[in-house]
Amino acid sequence: MTEDKVKKIKMTPQRAAILKYLDGNTSHPSAETIFEAVRKKYPMISFTTVYNTLQTLKDLDRVRELNIDDERKRYDPNVNIHHHLICTNCRKIVDIRMDFPLNVPDEKAQGYMISGRHVEFYGLCPKCRNKKKNNY
Amino acid sequence: MTEDKVKKIKMTPQRAAILKYLDGNTSHPSAETIFEAVRKKYPMISFTTVYNTLQTLKDLDRVRELNIDDERKRYDPNVNIHHHLICTNCRKIVDIRMDFPLNVPDEKAQGYMISGRHVEFYGLCPKCRNKKKNNY
DNA sequence: CCGTTAATATGTAATTATTACAATATAATA
DNA sequence: TATTATATTGTAATAATTACATATTAACGG
Known part of the structure; x- marks a missing residue:
């Protein structure tokens, strides 16, 4: 019953390379960056393979897709609960590892069965703060 | 100094129609839905006008752009702080009007100047919960 | 009320991210 | 080592959004 998703995938050099790049990566790369x-x-890897692999890894819960950047999807190999802080200027994303009390009482849940949560913070990263300053 | 953004915009029938549709709207429509x-x-309004108007309203802080749906941007005329709950199946979005304690101490902010925050909850909406049930 | 003009609307084309698909190649297994 | 299901590749298709040139019009002053 406790169908542990131990589905194995075929290991290819392409997947190995992608996995290696993602391992421990906290830069929240886009498909293109990857x-x-x-x-x-x-050099011979195709863009499609990157997308295919990311889809596979998502299905296996080995990667989380982030919709925090309005221009492109970002990918995060850290699938443990954590939150993010995105620069509104350069879109750099960093992790925020904190627990927030985010309980939603039933009467506020409007019949939804809540299964996930994510906190996004917006602001200027250190680099962009300085840039702005120098513009004056 | 307190440059109140009272910038006035030219009122056109198109803009009036869009504003009227958005007024009090809590359905978080996409540009296409609008x-x-x-x-x-x-009937003669163009898609480009919708995008242009949304951009203008965004600049005036009269509309908030949501990146919560991974397929398209959503727009919310409610610019007061509130949070959202999205159905992972049909992508229906509802408001969660609750205050959460979301303070990030400086040592966790990694030099960012935090100016905004948003909590996203994921889950199945009532309709989709029932659909799933009936599939078994 | 009318003329002027800066701002806006429109339609089309371009761009960008992502997905679909068909043909080829290959990892895993027996 | 042969088999085969699965993965890779390249290209083409989609979908959302943006760019741009042209035509139109709201708002203002006279």
């Missing part, structure tokens, strides 16, 4: 990075080591 | 709705009353 593609460019992996391509340096593995 | 376009289709407004088109019923105002």
Whole structure:
């Protein structure tokens, strides 16, 4: 019954390269960033393979897709609960590892069965704060 | 100094129609939904005008752009702080009007100047809960 | 009330991210 | 080592959004 998702995937050099790039990566890369990075080591990899692999990893809960950047999806190999802080200027995303009390009482849940939560913070990253300052 | 953004915009029938549709609207429509709705009353409106107007309203802080749906941007005329609950199946979004203690101590903010916050909850809406049930 | 003009609307084309698909290649297994 | 299900590749298709040039019009002053 407790169908542990131990589904195994075929290991290919492409997947290995993507996994290696993602392992411990806290930069929340986009598919394109991943593609460019992996391509340096593995020049023949295709963009489609990156997307396919990310989809597979998502299905296996080995990667989390973030919709925090309005221009592109970002990917996070850290699938443990944590939150994010995004720069409104350069879109750099960093982790916020804190627990917030986020209980929603039934009468506020409007019949939804809540299964996940995510806190997004917006602001200027240190670099962009300085840039703005120097503009004056 | 306290540059109150009272910038006035030229009122056109198109903008009036969009504003009327958005006023008090809690359905978090996409640009396309807005376009289709407004088109019923105002058939000659163009999609570009909808996008332009949304951009203008965003700049004036009269509308908030939501990146909660991974397929398209959503728009919310309620610019007061509130949070959202999205159905992972049909993407219906409802408001959660609750205050959460979301203070981030400086040592966790990593140099960012935090100016905004948003809590997203994920789950199945009542309709989708029932659908799933009936599949078994 | 009318003329002027800066702002806006429109339609089309371009861009960007992502997905679909068909043909080829290959990891895993027996 | 042969088999085969699965993955990779390249290209083409989609979908959302943006850019841009042209035509239109709201708002203001006279």
